[in-house]
Amino acid sequence: MKPVMSVIVVLLAAATPVQAESDSLLKPIAADRAQEWLTPQPPVRIFGNTYLVGFGGLNIALIRTSDGLVLLDGGLPQGVRRIEANIRSLGFEPGDVKLILSTEPHYDHSGGLAALARDTGAPVIASAEAAEVLRAGKSGPDDPQMAWLPPFPPVEHVRAVRDRERLQVGDVTITALATPGHTPGSMSWTWRSCEADRCADVVFASSLTPLAAENYRFSAPANETAVSRFRGTFRRLRSLSCDILLTTHPAASGGEAKLAQLQKSREPNPFLDPRACAAYADTYEQAFTKRLAEEAREGQPRP
Structure with missing residues (x-):
């Protein structure tokens, strides 16, 4: 009897990778960038009820509320199991997720949304423009990067929200902020987080x-x-009340250095910086202005 049970265990173990590979929602995208974006990173509490459960090159945020969790972004499909493992390592369960918020409908941030929505049972929330892209699994011609972008698993259950619409989950209010540019449907999100006697936006x-x-x-x-x-x-x-800035790619706002410092010491918390959002806007407005100037030069007749 024991040898038979051993054979069954071996067969089940061998079947697991096959089942994972056959899951269409977890099929890898952009394998050449995965090593950079999906660098393993332990989950960490940033401040109060706010955590990061993603990777070295892609931020996935988690908010703890009195009525479950809110997840922000889904990363690449091949990173979904790591996100779920990170949630569990914090003492939560993926099934505790009540909402999944989307920042932008590009494969690196939205590729894992379909699998996460399925696994958690939570609806995905996005801007109206982004919701159309998420349902289709591909960007339209109004996206500046459309020609570069691979398709990703379409998301079945997406609810569109308006700019400045507020979402209430337990004791946390999250406000949607339309921030188009990188994509026509880009959306940022803001909430209040408290730790001891200090609160931060x-x-x-x-x-x-x-x-x-x-x-x-x-x-x-x-x-x-x-x-x-x-x-x-x-x-x-620039106009936002912004005590803590987290960006979809941590490198875009110095997040990697801040996290390394936080892991050494939580006081003073390196993420607390009321100038962070303004500095982020300044940096990329300069890059945008430079881009427009380059386009203008390219359009001039050559001598």
Whole structure:
């Protein structure tokens, strides 16, 4: 009898990888970037009820409320199991997630949303523009990077929210902030987090990089609205009450250095910086201005 049981155990163990590989929602995307973006990183509490459960190159945020959890972004499909493991290592369960918030409908931040929504049973929340892309699993021609972007698993259950709409989960209120530019449907999110006798306004901000595919020009007359929206996003971020800034890619806001410092000592907390959002906007508005100037030079007749 014992040998039979051993055979069964071996067969079950061998079947597990096959089942994982056959899961279409976990099929790897951008394997060449995965090593950079999905660097393993232990989950960490940033401040109060705010945690990071993602990777060295991709931030996935988690908010603990009195009525469950809120997850922000989904990373790549092949990172989903690590996100879920990180949630568990904090003493929670993926099934405790009540909402999944999306910053931008690109594969590196949204590729894992379909699997996470399935595994947690939580709806995905996004801007109206992003919701259309998430349901389709691919970007439209209004996205500056559309020509570069691989498709990702479509998300079945997406609820669109308006700019400044408030979402209440237990004792936490999360506000949606439209921050278009990097994508037409980019959305940032803000909430209040308290620790001991101090409270801080946390902002989980979408990407601001003015990347675009080879044939896309922000300065083209057809993209005048896109330029105006990008400029509006920079102004908005400067005006926010922003004590703690977390960005979708930590390197975009010095998050890697802050995290390394936090792991050495929590006091003073390196993430507490009321100038962080303004500095983030300043950095990428300069990059955007440089991009427009380069496009203008490219459009001039050659001597």
